[in-house]
Amino acid sequence: MAELVEAIGCVTFTEITNEHFLAVGMRNYWDGYFAGRAAPLGLAPAEVVHAVFYNFADGEVARHIPWVWGKITPEEALAIRERGSAAALRQQIGQLADSPGLPRLADLATRAAVSAPTTGRPLYAGLRALDVPDEPVAKLWHAATLLREHRGDGHNAALVAHGIGGTEAHVLYALAHDIQPERFGRIHHLPPQQLAAVIDGLRDRGLVDPASGFTDAGRRIRESIEEATDQLAVAPYDVLSAAELDELIVGLEPVAALL
Template identity: 45%
Template sequence: MTSTTLPARAGRHCYQAVNPLHSTVYFSPDYTRELTAIGLADRPAAYFAGRAAAMGRVGPGVVTATFYNFGPELVARHVPGIWEIASPEAVLAARLRSADATLRRLLGDDVVTSPEMAEAAELALRAAEGCRPGGRPLYAAHAELPVPEEPHLAFWHAATLLREHRGDGHVAMLLAAGLDPVEALVSHTASGKGMTPDFAVATRGLTRADWDAAEERLRERGLVTAEGGLTAAGTELREHIEEETDRLDLAPYEHLGAAGVARLTELAGGWTRTAVEAGAFPPALFGKG
């Protein structure tokens, strides 16, 4: 591991506190309303548009490559057709409106307008200053967007940058580990930390046969047990992937410093708990399935 002045896994813990506050938008009725209003009522189409819009009018290959774990057929069903319905600029504006409405609904106006939110925005933006674009297409595209003026939206923007920066690095580590998109999903679920198989299949454009075939390939590699859990070798591989993702994602948290990371983790962690308790994520997302 790279030498660091941060406590062990402090960057990962901060990311885990901040990222859900970005992710709430994609499960939000406010997002559905805003994207439907500009013509994107289909849920996959709205998701692909919202996350890809920063890259411009990209085609299905770019979305499949950068998102990594969605079936190519599902992507091609919607991309590039989404850009004939709504421009990337219109999608980005709708996404930001939905972030505003979602954070206000889940956290309350008192939190959204609080000094603590302004503090968190400053900390998260400072962390994002340490990100670098090389080899990180989704981060780089979002980094070119303007920072919103309102503190809660500036915080959400910074959370987006930190999310995509880590995500781009994580994809690189999945490739290095020899895990294809479906194998990555299956092995994460087998760890007990990923989506349920039913939710993954339903939302990623997969079939149960795709899932079972990937599970069998992992079993042949000695990574998954007959019951679908991780073997010792599988656990070691997943831990290695996360540790290497931490290493590739260290720069923003080193830039922020230990005290800033601890404070951002504290603030964002409390708001994430509030959002989860308010029903920000569907019950079927995690657990058995």
Template identity: 45%
Template sequence: MDDIWQSLECVHAPVYFAPETVPVYSAAGSGLKGFWMGYFASRAAALGAVAPEVVTAAFYNFAPARVARSIPDAWDRCTPEDVLAARLDVADQALRRLLGELVEGPEVAEAAELGRRAVEALPVAGRVLFAAHAALPVPEHPHLGLWWAATALREFRGDGHVAALVAAGVDGCEANVITVALGLAPTEQRLNRGWSEDEWQDAEERLRERGVLAEDGTLTDAGRLERAAIEATTDRLARPVLGDARLAECLRPLARRIVGAGGVPFPNAMGLPPLRPE
């Protein structure tokens, strides 16, 4: 993974880990219930009040049963518009706390402008989550404009990653098993993503039959090659953004400040690796 994507994820991801999430979403509309309803509703709200099947398809690596416990009930409690406003509030509070004085700095303003240009220049065809988030209004404040851009750009890469997984014949549960086998996601990833023990074991067995997973639960050499090929395809599909050296330069100190302030834990359910040493 190119470090620009690690940086973009670090700018975007505090909305999932910040202590502000649950209280803000609980106060939205008639109250979203618990972390997961807030997560699914806030990330899917750009698509509108969609059915759980749509969320499962777009997010890809969550068990359908986990999604169905939150969607569509969330839309009876809070409109997508109100959820989006609440999510922006979470981003505002979290980034102000994590970035400190940098939140008003020139790196944030420049990265926000570069990010906006990148979003506007990218094609939307085949990138459903990206298209939905890119169509949202750009927030006025630079740190929120940067968060908007980081969100759209990470979903651009994510849409491509889903396409690469589908093309490789790796389903959502199998993708989680592989990430855990690599040590990039915590061992509780099965519970985190809502898969049952039987579903997880079936996925492990399918991966063993295909020569991807060894009996001890680690990836085989063939499995590592397959995973590397999926990541390479993902990065190739995201190449229009990967080449922006100045955006990467502006993002790097911001990502390091966010991580240093505890904004993103490692390992994490996203499978995001730690930032490289300076």
């Protein structure tokens, strides 16, 4: 489900949605990203958005929040994000958008998405406070976004419990996929000294070896975080029967394959 949800939810971060935000005065992609994703938190200051999003380097959020709120309101950002995301999803899945089974999939995904406790999950809680769209494509995107952010809040909790910061998490991800951290898209832009200090800190903890590769301890802690994230993401699906969950997975697979 994590893979299926990710594929659907991430249409938000494609060019179609970006164009909707640029049309209302956003200066670049990241203005729209932060406006749309942070909007469920209301007019939260950059420090709060930084804490909730967790994985951005210091100062990155403040380049966009609160500037974006001088151009649009959170309510407007939510409407733009939903409209752009639904348009992107509809375009990318083609005829499946109008298939007779899509409303059923949207209903099943939504039942799961609105069923989990919100305690300790600020971004998920913010999304839960919003109205669920009626239109099936928008509804499916909204459900996927709820499930994605529910998992994300749990992932952040797992990182905190294991003492891994947001930038450190990116370094561990890069190493786990045999990518040099300085070439990894989420952190390659950081000043070399800043990134080197993060890697040195992981090396001091025995998680990275002298050649900037994974140690056994580094691999174990990442596996532990992933396992905890999976366990913390289970709750929404408990409301579905085994047959309904199978139906949802089978139905979403062709959608995700197109995405």
